[in-house]
Amino acid sequence: MEFIDLRSDTVTKPTPEMREAMAKAEVGDDVFGDDPTVNRLQEMAADMMGKEAGLFVPSGTMGNLAGILSHCQRGDEVILGKKNHTFLFEAGGISVLGGVHSHQLDNQPDGSLLLSDIEAAIRPDDPHDPITRLICLENTHNRCGGTVQTPEYIRQVADFAHARGLKVHLDGARLFNAAAALNVSAKELAGPVDSVTFCLSKGLCAPVGSVLCGDREFIKRANRMRKMLGGGMRQAGVLAAAGIVALEKMTKRLSEDHARARNLAEGLSENRNIILDAGTPATNMIFFNLAPGVKLSTSQIEEKMKTKGILVHASGERRFRLVTHYWIDDKAVDKTVAVFADVLQ
Numbered sequence: 001m002e003f004i005d006l007r008s009d010t011v012t013k014p015t016p017e018m019r020e021a022m023a024k025a026e027v028g029d030d031v032f033g034d035d036p037t038v039n040r041l042q043e044m045a046a047d048m049m050g051k052e053a054g055l056f057v058p059s060g061t062m063g064n065l066a067g068i069l070s071h072c073q074r075g076d077e078v079i080l081g082k083k084n085h086t087f088l089f090e091a092g093g094i095s096v097l098g099g100v101h102s103h104q105l106d107n108q109p110d111g112s113l114l115l116s117d118i119e120a121a122i123r124p125d126d127p128h129d130p131i132t133r134l135i136c137l138e139n140t141h142n143r144c145g146g147t148v149q150t151p152e153y154i155r156q157v158a159d160f161a162h163a164r165g166l167k168v169h170l171d172g173a174r175l176f177n178a179a180a181a182l183n184v185s186a187k188e189l190a191g192p193v194d195s196v197t198f199c200l201s202k203g204l205c206a207p208v209g210s211v212l213c214g215d216r217e218f219i220k221r222a223n224r225m226r227k228m229l230g231g232g233m234r235q236a237g238v239l240a241a242a243g244i245v246a247l248e249k250m251t252k253r254l255s256e257d258h259a260r261a262r263n264l265a266e267g268l269s270e271n272r273n274i275i276l277d278a279g280t281p282a283t284n285m286i287f288f289n290l291a292p293g294v295k296l297s298t299s300q301i302e303e304k305m306k307t308k309g310i311l312v313h314a315s316g317e318r319r320f321r322l323v324t325h326y327w328i329d330d331k332a333v334d335k336t337v338a339v340f341a342d343v344l345q
């Protein structure tokens, strides 16, 4: 059976055009800097982010880790949100592998951090304290609902940080979704920060990879970190070729996913057993809770939906996150609404 897979946009398979580009890609040993396709992807990515240089990495997790370790020494502290992916879902890598201490702040409902909270978190120059070095933001904010951070907010945090000698890293796994939703360029969102990671492998449909961007000196350090973490790849142009198609073509169509997410949410809003989050969807993610009357458990619902050809994934107790992407068309949206009506009646 061909499933309608709403568990995540990470399930996207490469498009036929990507497969073709991968088959034809010119390659070389990228650890020697010899892969022309990787080099081209890195230059394109840097240009789109308004940065001097880019580094192709196997995952967003490695992009954030190599980025943070390139900003921080052991014993330094990074200020980030309690609901940020780097804090919740990256296996504690910054602490385990980098000796970087995390200072966690409450995220506002839209995923942002309050400047007053950041200010209060900055450490004094005192031997009792770790050294505040970095602030991490996330855009779109995954756990907070796929919410967007505006260019104005990002500029404000960056100016605030730079005035205090701090750096800013942006986890922009879905930065192009934020750009599409705000109708701004990725450059406007990433321009103010010192470094940014974005994923090619989510809504952009590439099979593997993320790009970390920053200034040349920073990327030189990050390249050593990538090697240390085991992320130095050889003929990676086969993967980068799909990434180039992702940047050229797929970044331009993300608003279609957002429109389908809105249609899906509208359809589900008619279901009295589904309580949508206020404001959902901000981008390509829909979050909802089950109404108190629903007797089925989330895993029973997952199972029933699956037998009807739809894959969904609970994101908490009595809570679901549905994600639209390239492989979800209008028919899939209609069928999902109908099957939910049937399963949750």
Ligand SMILES: *Cc1c(COP(=O)(O)O)cnc(C)c1O
Binding pocket: 058, 059, 060, 061, 062, 064, 085, 086, 138, 140, 141, 142, 171, 173, 174, 199, 201, 210
């Ligand atoms: C998916 C994701 C990552 C990590 O990317 P992987 O490629 O899965 O390692 C980082 N940050 C956010 C916000 C994400 O959604």
